Amino acid sequence: QSVLTQPPSVSEAPRQRVTISCSGSSSNIGNNAVNWYQQLPGKAPKLLIYYDDLLPSGVSDRFSGSKSGTSASLAISGLQSEDEADYYCAAWDDSLNGFYVFGTGTKVTVL
Amino acid sequence: QVQLQESGPGLVKPSETLSLTCTVSGYSISSGYYWGWIRQPPGKGLEWIGSIYHSGSTYYNPSLKSRVTISVDTSKNQFSLKLSSVTAADTAVYYCARVMVRGVADYWGQGTLVTVSS
Numbered sequence: 001q002s003v004l005t006q007p008p009s010v011s012e013a014p015r016q017r018v019t020i021s022c023s024g025s026s027s028n029i030g031n032n033a034v035n036w037y038q039q040l041p042g043k044a045p046k047l048l049i050y051y052d053d054l055l056p057s058g059v060s061d062r063f064s065g066s067k068s069g070t071s072a073s074l075a076i077s078g079l080q081s082e083d084e085a086d087y088y089c090a091a092w093d094d095s096l097n098g099f100y101v102f103g104t105g106t107k108v109t110v111l
Numbered sequence: 112q113v114q115l116q117e118s119g120p121g122l123v124k125p126s127e128t129l130s131l132t133c134t135v136s137g138y139s140i141s142s143g144y145y146w147g148w149i150r151q152p153p154g155k156g157l158e159w160i161g162s163i164y165h166s167g168s169t170y171y172n173p174s175l176k177s178r179v180t181i182s183v184d185t186s187k188n189q190f191s192l193k194l195s196s197v198t199a200a201d202t203a204v205y206y207c208a209r210v211m212v213r214g215v216a217d218y219w220g221q222g223t224l225v226t227v228s229s
Contacts, residue, residue, distance in 0.1 A: 035215050037157070044206055044219040045149075045157065056217065088157055092213040096173045100147075100159040100214030 003028060004089055004103035011109040016079050020106045022072045022089030028101060032092040034072040036065055037102075039086040048087070049074060076108070084110045113138045115207050115220035123201075123227050129194040133207030133220060140183060141165050145210035146190045148181060150203040151222075158203075162210045163190055197227045 005023045012018040022034065036049040047056050049065035052072070062083075064075045072091075076083055089103035119131035133146070140146060147162030161171035163181045171179050175194070183190040194201060204224050208216035 032213060033215075037216075039157075044222050045216070046219070047215065047217050050211070050215045050217070090157075090159075090214065098170055099172050100162070100170075102149075102157040102159060105156040 003093065003101055004091065006087075006089060006103040006106045008104070009107040009109065011111055012079050013111045014079055014081065017075060017077045018079055018108060019076075020074045020087055020089075020108070022074070022103050024070050024072075024091060026070060027095045028070075028091040028093040029067065029072055030070040031094055034065065034067050035090045036063075036074045037088045037090065039088065041085070045088065079110055081110050084108055113209055113218040115209065115218060117205060117207050117220045117223040119223065119225070121224060121226060123197055123225060124229050125198055125227055126196055129192070129197050129201060129225055129227070131192045131205055131207075131223065131225070133190050133192075135188045135190075135209070138209070139185075140188050140190065141185045145170075145212075145214075146181075146183065147208050147210040147214070147216060148192045149206045149208060149216065149219075150201075151206070152200075152203040159214065160192065160194075160205075162214070199227050201225070202227045 033051040037045040038048045039045040052067045053065040114136045123129045145162040148160040163169045178195045180193040204222040206222045207220045209218040
């Protein structure tokens with residue numbers, strides 16, 4: 001049911017930079033803020049980026065978010081083994097009575 | 112520190128109603144924020160179920176709306192999820208979360224696995 005599309009997986013070597021895309025539409029990303037969550041194996045998701053590009057307290061500044069039109073991106077710089085996880089974008093969707101929608105998820109592998 | 116803990120049966124029979132409760136500590140539900148439920152089928156992605164404000168105002172996922180009820184008990188600092196007419200497709204880890212405006216979940220419970228099986 002997800003209307004936010006992400007690549008299934010991305011991989012990169014340690015200390016490199018990786019980006020994850022999130023594609024939506026005018027009813028969600030185009031008109032509302034994008035948020036990103038990190039889910040480590042076997043753990044609950046953790047808020048990583050909110051309101052497009054804001055970092056919650058305690059989140060490393062190696063993570064950054066951006067948005068343009070109906071697409072958004074999450075960048076991870078200085079990739080570390082501990083960054084190996086699933087990442088989900090999410091946004092409010094204004095269609096129907098309004099609801100929150102998650103992206104399809106991207107598995108980040110550190111080579 | 113805000114903490115959330117899900118509780119409820121880990122096994123539910125098909126066609127019955129799934130009921131879960133989330134107990135919040137370190138923050139009063141009455142003070143604000145929305146409070147929500149998210150689920151994740153085994154090996155799959157996240158799905159937002161819905162959220163409730165302490166006043167009772169709710170938002171539900173349109174695909175689940177006909178089967179979902181979320182309620183809040185401010186006296187116990189808890190909120191609850193009921194999902195009716197469950198099938199195997201409702202088998203998932205269910206998370207509760209504190210929700211900022213427009214769905215942003217900043218604090219999460221550890222999650223609880225609910226299996227639908229006879």
